[in-house]
Amino acid sequence: MKRYSGFAVAREGLNYHLGWGRAWRNPAPRKKYDVIIVGAGGHGLATAYYLGKNYGIRNVAILEKGWLGGGNTGRNTTIIRSNYLQDPSAAIYEKARSLYETLSQDLNYNVMFSPRGLLMLAQTHHEVRGYRRTVYANNLQGVETEWIGPDRVKQLVPIINIDGPRYPVLGALYQARGGTARHDAVAWGYARACSDMGMDIIQQCEVTGIRQANGKVTGVDTTKGSIDCDKLGLVVAGHTSVLAEMGGFRLPIESLALQALVSEPIKPCMDVVVMANTVHGYMSQSDKGEMVIGGGTDGFNNYTQRGSWQHVEETIRALVETFPMISRLKMLRQWGGIVDMTGDRSPILSKTPLGNCFVNCGWGTGGFKAIPGSGWAMAELMAKGAPGPLTEEFSMYRFREGKFIDESVAAGVAH
Numbered sequence: 465m466k467r468y469s470g471f472a473v474a475r476e477g478l479n480y481h482l483g484w485g486r487a488w489r490n491p492a493p494r495k496k497y498d499v500i501i502v503g504a505g506g507h508g509l510a511t512a513y514y515l516g517k518n519y520g521i522r523n524v525a526i527l528e529k530g531w532l533g534g535g536n537t538g539r540n541t542t543i544i545r546s547n548y549l550q551d552p553s554a555a556i557y558e559k560a561r562s563l564y565e566t567l568s569q570d571l572n573y574n575v576m577f578s579p580r581g582l583l584m585l586a587q588t589h590h591e592v593r594g595y596r597r598t599v600y601a602n603n604l605q606g607v608e609t610e611w612i613g614p615d616r617v618k619q620l621v622p623i624i625n626i627d628g629p630r631y632p633v634l635g636a637l638y639q640a641r642g643g644t645a646r647h648d649a650v651a652w653g654y655a656r657a658c659s660d661m662g663m664d665i666i667q668q669c670e671v672t673g674i675r676q677a678n679g680k681v682t683g684v685d686t687t688k689g690s691i692d693c694d695k696l697g698l699v700v701a702g703h704t705s706v707l708a709e710m711g712g713f714r715l716p717i718e719s720l721a722l723q724a725l726v727s728e729p730i731k732p733c734m735d736v737v738v739m740a741n742t743v744h745g746y747m748s749q750s751d752k753g754e755m756v757i758g759g760g761t762d763g764f765n766n767y768t769q770r771g772s773w774q775h776v777e778e779t780i781r782a783l784v785e786t787f788p789m790i791s792r793l794k795m796l797r798q799w800g801g802i803v804d805m806t807g808d809r810s811p812i813l814s815k816t817p818l819g820n821c822f823v824n825c826g827w828g829t830g831g832f833k834a835i836p837g838s839g840w841a842m843a844e845l846m847a848k849g850a851p852g853p854l855t856e857e858f859s860m861y862r863f864r865e866g867k868f869i870d871e872s873v874a875a876g877v878a879h
């Protein structure tokens with residue numbers, strides 16, 4: 465595959481750009497693979513990539529029922545941060561954040577990582593205490609965050625109203641190297657690199673059954689026929705319960721729609737990401753100028769991959785006191801994705817009751833930021849057949865044993 469570079473752009477420019485090849489192949493499935501990954505979202509593709517890169521396992525198929533990156537990976541609001549409270553969370557999210565720093569070079573694909581700085585506003589005294597505690601924890605974990613006062617918040621975000629009557633801004637948890645990346649590009653970059661290693665990404669190929677013998681997976685049934693494998697990875701976010709049921713086991717996962725919206729494009733006015741967890745909303749500005757706005761999940765379980773009117777109203781109403789300027793913006797479009805929520809709001813990267821079947825799910829409303837770290841850790845789990853330092857706490861059995869990694873207490877909004 466041709467490397468992308470400034471030189472390549474110049475060379476192709478002289479040739480009317482006719483020489484660019486396809487970024488990934490579109491192969492028909494083979495009869496058997498060493499590893500099958502179900503789900504070509506960011507986590508599935510990253511798992512495949514690090515299986516190839518770190519462990520030399522390249523006879524891999526990634527099966528996708530729609531188009532690659534068309535699930536939550538292509539629907540999220542792209543926030544990247546690692547300021548989590550609990551040690552296991554901080555470790556895996558910081559691994560991911562640090563991989564994002566050089567991901568474009570690693571994949572030879574511009575994922576537009578933009579560490580523009582991220583603020584989590586404290587708008588109640590309870591939050592002040594909570595975020596100060598997180599800063600202390602982060603400093604011990606090697607995650608660089610700091611507590612900043614309202615004046616510094618105003619300096620970083622001139623459009624903010626820090627003197628709101630209900631929820632004044634009392635300060636913020638600030639992560640200077642948090643930010644955003646281009647979500648599609650993350651999926652496309654991993655896909656291109658996987659395809660380049662000889663892996664097969666098979667789109668429009670829904671897994672409809674998991675074949676087993678003697679407590680192990682032998683292969684999967686798909687809309688493109690049966691495919692055998694030695695190891696199976698389930699990385700399907702909101703559809704995890706459906707796949708687990710095919711495998712004959714249950715997971716403590718609920719599927720919910722999470723929605724987001726963008727405004728009409730406006731001139732640059734905010735160059736950081738701001739999360740306001742008390743009122744339940746967050747906002748950043750895209751390179752196109754749109755204000756990217758998100759809120760909470762629907763209040764009921766569902767598989768409805770789309771937006772709803774009441775969500776626009778709820779989220780804007782929540783944010784308008786802190787950002788009065790959005791009252792005059794037209795909202796351009798909205799959408800939804802099906803997120804996979806666990807009780808403690810932490811992910812599951814785990815062996816399953818089927819010996820050679822592994823599951824990566826439960827990233828809920830906040831898994832985009834984790835993609836490189838999750839892929840790295842899941843590849844280790846699948847290659848070695850045993851959890852490594854990044855995954856050992858994230859077993860599916862922790863719910864049975866009461867060993868929660870309780871990020872639900874640490875953050876009202878987890879994006």
Ligand SMILES: Cc1cc2nc3c(=O)[nH]c(=O)nc-3n(C[C@H](O)[C@H](O)[C@H](O)COP(=O)(O)OP(=O)(O)OC[C@H]3O[C@@H](n4cnc5c(N)ncnc54)[C@H](O)[C@@H]3O)c2cc1C
Pocket residue numbers: 502503504505506507508527528529530531532533534535536537538539540541542543544669670671672699700701702703707722723724758799800801802803827828829830831832833834879
């Ligand atoms: C509106 C919204 C905003 C968000 N904002 C943020 C944010 O700001 N920051 C952040 O870190 N996270 C955010 N998230 C969460 C983040 O998007 C997800 O945690 C992450 O993208 C999950 O990636 P994934 O690869 O696990 O899942 P997905 O990208 O959903 O991929 C799973 C894939 O599995 C496929 N699949 C399902 N069933 C089958 C089957 N039977 N056979 C074959 N394929 C199948 C699906 O089609 C899908 O493509 C947000 C999510 C949403 C919806």
